[in-house]
Amino acid sequence: MNPVLLPPNPVQHFYRGGDRIAALRGIEAETEFQPEEWLGSTVSRFGDETVGLALTESGAYLRDIVAADSGAWVGPETGRNAHDLGILVKLLDARQRLPVHVHPERGFALSHLDCPYGKTEAWYVLDTEADCAVYVGWNQDIDRAELDVRRDAQDSEWMLAHMNRVVVQEGMGILVPAGTAHAIDGGIFVAEVQEPTDFSILLEWSITTSTREESHLDLGFDAVMPSVSTSQLRPQELAALVCTTGSQPVARDFRSLLPSLADPHFVLESAHGAGTRTAEHAAGVAVVLVTRGEGELVGETGSASLAGGQAYAIPHALGTWHIEGDTEVLVAAPGRGWPATLHQGTVR
Template sequence: GARGGRDAADLGILVKLLDARQRLPVHVHPDRGFAASHLDCPYGKTEAWYVLETEDDCAVHLGWNRPVDRDELDRRREAQDGEWMLAHMNRVVVRPGMGVLVPAGTVHAIDGGIFLAEVQEPTDFSILLEWSVTTSTREESHLDLGFDAVMPAVSTDALDAAALDALISTAGTAPAEAGFRSLLPSAADPYFRLFDAAGETASREAGFAVVLVSDGAGALVSEAGSVDVARGQVYAVPHAFGAWRLAGAAEVLVAAPGAGWPMTLRGGDVR
């Protein structure tokens, strides 16, 4: 069960594999405070990207590179001026093994040619500032609340170099080892966690996790049993599997709910 999540099906995280063949639009996700007051949901949609593969010189676009005037942003949104938006955003060239945290409220987009694992709060709340490059319409881009209501959820502040750097981890660019290594900046911990490991490991504590087998073959082993795993497979590991370890010669990514979940849902956003 969810042990205090919003219902018995609440697992605290959502994990996706995203293979962007074309640039994804400029968009923003609301935070927990906005979702609680406007969308009757305790979760916003802070998310993180872990880069698995990329073509040359592909980038993610994250946060404004200078403060943006709200009235001008409204005008550029209505004009669907994606080029203006991207020019005012931080462009970060990515490589495999990079982890990027995308806090709720932060404008973002992803170039085509990037294959990544996305770990996020378990909602699908998106405010599209640039719907013209998608199959969505303007009326499908503001959470059915209207842009006047949702635009306050969009930060217009600059994300400066130091703040941007704090959202990026390069831990995964070094080879995985036997320990469970965090692949995301520490600011992600209250929302979700992402680890990797390879070969024979010590045990991880019991708890829901999503395990993606990125290379090799091996087994997930606990007192409840052993499950053979191989490259390309994805497993949902239930709490009832107990404490478990990795055996054999597999390399895995392990996504888990945030530290302290679900109690962290009680107070809105974690600061």
């Protein structure tokens, strides 16, 4: 069974950007509001049946291909349903600041949205302009009633002033646990890995093309605000969400680019063929993005030629695999222990 090539899958959105995605993937941006690409996606945008779903070269949805042979794709245990890959991977290229927003955790998603996944996510910085930052969590405990007032007033200055500002650099990995308020400066280009949902609560919609009524998952703010943490994210807790391994030279061994706290939710690794071959990667469903160079991905049951900017969906049935040639790759996969952790209704 061979890896499946993923043609570009740009997604229009409410914020500007996308030129660096277009350059990496070898396409022309259709509009200035094309700041995302969903890689290997078997889930669609919230409230839409098809936007975001990945297509294959044949024109078929990857979702349908996976559902037709889920055992080959994810192994003997399936996820939430037959097309569940346990992960969503995006390229996100913001040319304007993203709004302050929050994603719900699994318990809220299960009870309010009939979904066992929340939306913990992580960013891996591919490129950034000088002094660009991400905002992660509150820098002090926040009064919930005041947050409601500031949200209704769309007081962006107050929200950002009460958040932790982290200046980013290329190769930095940042984990954003569900429930944590966050935002991203314009000028940052990231690969994002997350739980496979599109659940977002906008605390700040005024800088976007969205409206208040499109900002609370169709549940109303009274229902969704309890899922928003108002506790301070203390310095030591913030430090535990940041990993700088990716700023070191890429190695032949696959290495994690995210803090260990991400492991129950998803894994993001990198490796460099260095003109020869990498170490073996364990069998399992994954999404591979070739960030530069040319080479070959060789598995037990199939192979694929690699070139910079390409993306592939990797089925479990490929077996163990490695990369050959002078090429660098990012590899995103479901959390360690998935899907058993999902069936157990928890992550640990």
